[in-house]
Amino acid sequence: MSESAANLAYGRPIVLEDGPFKGWTTWGGGADPYETLLGPFCYRVEADGSAISAFQPDQRHLNGAGALHGGCLMSFADFSLFSIAHTQLSEGVNSVTLTMNSEFIAAGDCDGWVIARGEVLRETRSVVFIRGLLTQRDKPLLSFSGTLKKITPR
Amino acid sequence: MSESAANLAYGRPIVLEDGPFKGWTTWGGGADPYETLLGPFCYRVEADGSAISAFQPDQRHLNGAGALHGGCLMSFADFSLFSIAHTQLSEGVNSVTLTMNSEFIAAGDCDGWVIARGEVLRETRSVVFIRGLLTQRDKPLLSFSGTLKKITPR
């Protein structure tokens, strides 16, 4: 099951009170060990209701060539599927990532936030369709699309 | 650029000399900070020339629901694209992940290794086509397919 899905089910969204992401939301209290290891991955709801996600890459996220690890970008994209869909998923609905597609457009580095923006293309009774784009310094890094499956809380 | 690609270009494959993965190969010397953070991700070449990849999930890899993070599985799948293609990529050819598709089949946990097996479907002059499957206790967790683009060392 996908991390963000789990967070929406079990995590405690908290608003960061200082630092570069002051005012942004992340999953708190170590509720998500993997994200605590990689993150913080943060998101903020814009005035138009859309979500923007971001994280600050650092040495931890690099591969042997000094570029951002593909797995790191996909992990952040998975997180972003859920922040993009937050309005659909906010009413106690749990979801899991069912599918995710990735195209690696360009290499990223540690110079500036990696930003995720996207859109919910449709929400059905059981599935949410999402696509998004990771960028850094306005340059596309990763194009992703996916489906979230709503699950009934046990 | 994808991590494993970078490793094949810059990393130092080392054979682990003890522990549960004694005799398995990983990328050594912290050459890959992201993999050092998540791993060790290991692979071994079987008698038939195919590669098997494995890692032992632990608390670090969990999401808020106590399942393996989707991003963790995709990170390991990305690593596996390169171990699966190792024979095609072993002669000093560098590669990067161009695309990767993932279907999340079932949730994983910390009980037993996550194993990756797969096959090279074709290698062209510039692209390698690969598909694989992540399993745990013989249960499919993630189906993945991808393309690696060969790059000319600068």
Place this chain on the structure above:
Amino acid sequence: MSESAANLAYGRPIVLEDGPFKGWTTWGGGADPYETLLGPFCYRVEADGSAISAFQPDQRHLNGAGALHGGCLMSFADFSLFSIAHTQLSEGVNSVTLTMNSEFIAAGDCDGWVIARGEVLRETRSVVFIRGLLTQRDKPLLSFSGTLKKITPR
């Protein structure tokens, strides 16, 4: 909604009684205009319970370069998702294609059947996970994977 899904809901599977596909099953009676236009697309259940799908490419399926049209291969792959899953879908369960990924491995031609084989990786209460491979003269043409969503007959 995907064609084959519809067929499983509304089509009439018929067994061809002569011609090169004698003994193979297709969707009959023009129940599926698109498949009637492109096909016949046929499948047969093997002794081991797996399904093999096939069609004979001809001039209709060619692109401007004299190769099989990518859309033709994806159309046949979509059909094959359902023949591969036939045992899961045979008890009056309707399904639609939710997602499908394609990697174009090699160009096809009109010399010999295009064959589809694959496997159901998992069936859940609501989703079937499938992957498959199109080949011609034992050469891989298209790697595909997808998810079928079960739907409740109205």
Place this chain on the structure above:
Amino acid sequence: MSESAANLAYGRPIVLEDGPFKGWTTWGGGADPYETLLGPFCYRVEADGSAISAFQPDQRHLNGAGALHGGCLMSFADFSLFSIAHTQLSEGVNSVTLTMNSEFIAAGDCDGWVIARGEVLRETRSVVFIRGLLTQRDKPLLSFSGTLKKITPR
């Protein structure tokens, strides 16, 4: 090899002189048998330089449920990958579809054109990254993304 790619290599783009698609471009002279069978698939370059693609679904494109065949939508999306990338591919550069991902968002019918819009996310020396969306009556039907590989004319 993908149809549209072939057309860009071998086809003859012609501007339709009458009918509902008067002023739109298609591939002419039966240069592409598969598209002639399914089409006409047309595109037009907008004032902003972007391409819009369209076709009028009819009885030929239906599945057994009276919805547009998934393979038909994917065939049109494949065509659209190339119309979207036309500016990148117009200088005698041939291309083939390397990968294409599809999410089936909603069922289509014969009431109104199916429209494709999209964007080139990046063009490298050897690959073009594209994503797009098929809509009908402003309703999303299919989300697709793909990579085109440039090929050197033989």
